[in-house]
Amino acid sequence: MFCGLLFTMPVLAQIPAPQGTYPALPSETPAQFEVKTEAFNYARREVKIPMRDGVKLHTVVIVPKGAQRAPILLTRTPYNASALTSHNTSAHLDPILQGYDNATDVIVADGYIRVVQDVRGKHGSEGDYLMNRPLRGPQNPTPVDHATDTYDTIDWLVKNIPESNGKVGMLGISYNGFLTLMALVDPHPALKVAVPMNPMVDGWVGDDWFHNGAFRQQMMPFIYRQQAKRGS
Structure with a gap:
């Protein structure tokens, strides 16, 4: 029986799905949404x-x-x-x-x-x-x-x-x-x-990019986030 299933499954997969004959459900997303702001302060x-x-x-x-x-x-x-x-x-x-x-x-x-x-x-x-x-x-x-x-x-x-x-x-x-x-x-x-x-x-002396001229490795993630792309 197992062998029969192996040969049968590809045949079943090729059967086309029936065409839908029912009406489509209406979308709950409006074609255009505009926020009403009359009540905003x-x-x-x-x-x-x-x-x-x-x-x-x-x-x-x-x-x-x-x-x-x-x-x-x-x-x-x-x-x-x-x-x-x-x-x-x-x-x-x-x-x-x-x-x-x-x-x-x-x-x-x-x-x-x-x-x-x-x-x-x-x-x-x-x-x-x-x-x-x-x-x-x-x-x-x-x-x-x-x-x-x-x-x-x-x-x-x-x-x-x-x-x-x-x-x-x-x-x-x-x-x-x-x-x-x-x-x-x-x-x-x-x-x-x-x-x-x-x-x-003063990023060279202070505690931002450097500390008295020594680079602070912990700032690398910040530099990466700021400069990787415009929206980062």
Whole structure:
């Protein structure tokens, strides 16, 4: 009997499946889905802000509902602006900002417009990414650096966000703190306050890439994650 089954199975496998004569079930996925935001207490905008060299930087702007003459709180980051402003899915501002580097209680209580931007070369932004882009000078012959990118960003924000009062503050921890410091090299007149917290400043002497000049192998995974691809 076993031998008979061996010879029979290939024959059965060649029998074509019967054609379906029944109506297809309707899909539960809509052809197009659009989130209804009328009840949200904030408006989310994603824009591409042009820099002086033509590169456009992806920027998330969160405006509290009903905001008028509100200050802007800006953070520039290599850590994904969209993710840093989407910690939760909610119609309320507080939950979406409950996470790293956001000072959510201050933003919500005082009605700040929250702006988070991908630095050039990372995530949604155009351009090339350098782990620590030098300031314009002997080590950077280009006309752009983090200082100019911040200046150009602030200049665009105060001219294109009608709900703002034209005043900008900056906030950042660690690498984002380094970017906040860079804004102070050539500060835009609209930049009124900068809060760099635990900023990465001297990677050669400090405890980031090196310790007094000795390379720290434990930083290799971070370097890999940051430089492997644009979206990492």
